[in-house]
Amino acid sequence: QLQLQESGPGLVKTSETLSLTCAVSGASVSRKNNYWGWVRQTPGRGLEWIGHIYVSGSTYSNPSLESRVTISLDTSRNHFSLRLTSVTAADTALYYCVRLLDPPDQNGMDVWGQGTAVTVSS
């Protein structure tokens, strides 16, 4: 059974870089027809798609975050990562990693991690 587990610091300082990792078990991140992505949730803005990546390395990001977002795959460790630069308080959220099946716009996010809370503060 596919499982996802987020990890990373729960507190990040303003203007620094947020880095999260999602460990994948029960499947290989190299598997075809699988995309791996990130979604965040806040009480004020609800659910927000951050972006996702395919095994080919192609990435798709929310235009509102694109300039600050990097999503990468590490096939040797079977995990994928999120980097968000120049964070502000507005990036404080619960971050989820997700799996999407091809084609993702039809099949959506069918597996979710439990989420990890990140607070941005000076």
Place this chain on the structure above:
Amino acid sequence: QSVLTQPPSVSGAPGQRVTISCTGSNSNIGAGYDVLWYQQVPGTAPRLLIFANTNRPSGVPDRFSGSKSATSASLAITGLQAEDEADYYCQSFDTNLSGSWVFGAGTKVTVL
């Protein structure tokens, strides 16, 4: 303010049928993009409930059904049960602002 509009809340007695609307526009649902629905029980991660407008993943009870028409979509729950009390979100793709996947703000379903 989301580009997909959902009612903040709906409620129903056990056994009743409730529907949740998701109203979009010609830049998302009306442009032919699929609608997906997620259920989120408080304190847990969202769960995919409906994909490609009308399809249920394995394990989702057939009490849940989705539909799509023009610029809107709906999620129906028939035979409402206490365990259905949760937040429900619709999701689609929007072509405005260079294109982005978008979620509705969510609808709280209360079982009376």
